[in-house]
Amino acid sequence: MAKSLRSRWKRKCRAIKRERYAVKELARLKKMLGVKEEEKVSEKEVMESDQVIFLDAGALKANKKKKETPPEEEEDVEMSSDEEKVEVSDDKGEKRIFNSKTLKDQNGQYPVWLHKRKIAKLTNAKKKFKRKTKSKKRK
Template identity: 40%
Template sequence: MGRSNRSRKRRDEMNKIKKDRYDAKELIRLKKTLGLLDADGKEIKMEIGEVADIKTSKEIKRAAKSKEQQELIYEHQESLEKGKPIAQVNEKTGVEHVYNSKTLKDQFGNYPAWFKKKKTAKRLRKKQHAQKKNFKQAWTTVNVPL
């Protein structure tokens, strides 16, 4: 057998009353944590700017964009730097490998045993992304008609 609508309506009414009571308590608790209420429970008049930093969506987007540009510039500068050669002898074969500190490749073009393929691919993708962002084609920057 199903429940009657009469009991459901009564339950909904009681839940509304309970929700109002809990909402009021929660609001007081939030105001206390923000420091908008003193020990006696009286409200302290404060500006919103004193409680929290207010930023518009444009400011947030600008900050994110500038941070991304700084990362790309850093990656591009890093890609222009040359690595230092580091010599290492393989204990099993006795062959000397000269690794580049930047690319981590040896003179044969191989990565060290501890360097994983996924990590290598991720590193290369980042490097290529930085190069694409800073790429300027000569004919578009030099010979642009007005």
Template identity: 40%
Template sequence: MAKSLRSKWRRKMRAEKRKKNAPKELERLKKILGTNADVVMEEVKEVATVLPPQKVLGQQADDCKMDVDNKRNKKTLLDQHGQYPIWMNSRQRKKLKAQRVKGKKKSKLAKGLVW
């Protein structure tokens, strides 16, 4: 959508307006933070524990690992419970299941009696 001349013009004018008002907004933000910065920081220190950035980044690296994908078979895309991913549609599931069943039948034939 949003490809008409009118919408392009509006986007262009909004961008120019942002450029024009950016210095005023920045000045206003600095003014607000300049007067209340000490008060705000004291309130934050009472509520939250302040940690150095290195310690926080180290914790985030450990916490960000997702163990959900690690328990999924990469070839069949089945998880430990035998379920396919949510994003996979029924045709893909059917196709992968057919490949699995086909592979199992071949191995059973090889183990059978040979006359």
């Protein structure tokens, strides 16, 4: 097929777009990979030639550990299957005691993360259990 003027023009415009977007994409890729110009002063020539240096995850983690001070260790809440009550502290610093069986706190409220369907299942199961115990008592 013959190459029309319109298709030539469209190809030319797409080539210009590719060049323009390549610069943005390279900057985004460098930012995502953690390559910074201040850190890579010795490899400035490589950066100017628009090449990306790929680092493995182990090297990036090692660099971060060297730079960062060790964070203070937070106390974890110990949970055991034997205990029925579990203490949890909120973001606000309030402590709540949750019952592991009913999933309610000391005020009788369910946690925020618990879905409405799960709450409905729990209440229905509780009602069924009460019906069974009542029918057994009558006999």
